[in-house]
Amino acid sequence: xxxxxxxxxxxxxxxxxxxxxxxxxxxxxxxxxxxxxxxxxxxxxxxxxxxxxxxxxxxxxxxxxxxxxxxxxxxxxxxxxxxxxxxxxxxxxxxxxxxxxxxxxxxxxxxxxxxxxxxxxxxxxxxxxxxxxxxxxxxxxxxxxxx
Numbered sequence: 001x002x003x004x005x006x007x008x009x010x011x012x013x014x015x016x017x018x019x020x021x022x023x024x025x026x027x028x029x030x031x032x033x034x035x036x037x038x039x040x041x042x043x044x045x046x047x048x049x050x051x052x053x054x055x056x057x058x059x060x061x062x063x064x065x066x067x068x069x070x071x072x073x074x075x076x077x078x079x080x081x082x083x084x085x086x087x088x089x090x091x092x093x094x095x096x097x098x099x100x101x102x103x104x105x106x107x108x109x110x111x112x113x114x115x116x117x118x119x120x121x122x123x124x125x126x127x128x129x130x131x132x133x134x135x136x137x138x139x140x141x142x143x144x145x146x147x
Contacts, residue, residue, distance in 0.1 A: 010063030
């Protein structure tokens with residue numbers, strides 16, 4: 001399916017109320033523009049680069065009008081420029097009033113986007129706090145950097 005149809009799916013399904021066709025199309029176009037895919041709306045999703053596929057996934061999820069958005073390794077495989085652009089998108093989503101729950105290994109993204117961080121080590125929580133508190137946590141430093 002093309003990019004636009006993918007995002008339109010989010011606008012028409014998975015919501016408690018279904019918008020009119022024209023409203024759904026307007027929303028889908030708006031989310032495509034927001035994530036930087038407006039020039040690619042007719043392209044098949046399978047032809048997109050990794051970074052653009054991640055933008056498409058984000059636009060489709062946003063089109064469902066979530067209150068909470070789970071992002072699982074959104075930054076994985078992206079180059080530094082793409083990570084920076086993705087961080088800007090996450091920040092914009094937060095300003096829209098959507099709660100974002102991120103699972104991420106790209107620390108630059110976590111430290112610059114998140115207000116609160118929870119650190120897991122072998123499936124167990126070892127720390128929770130602000131980015132500054134996590135950066136200074138002896139437990140986190142020992143677990144990930146050694147003594």
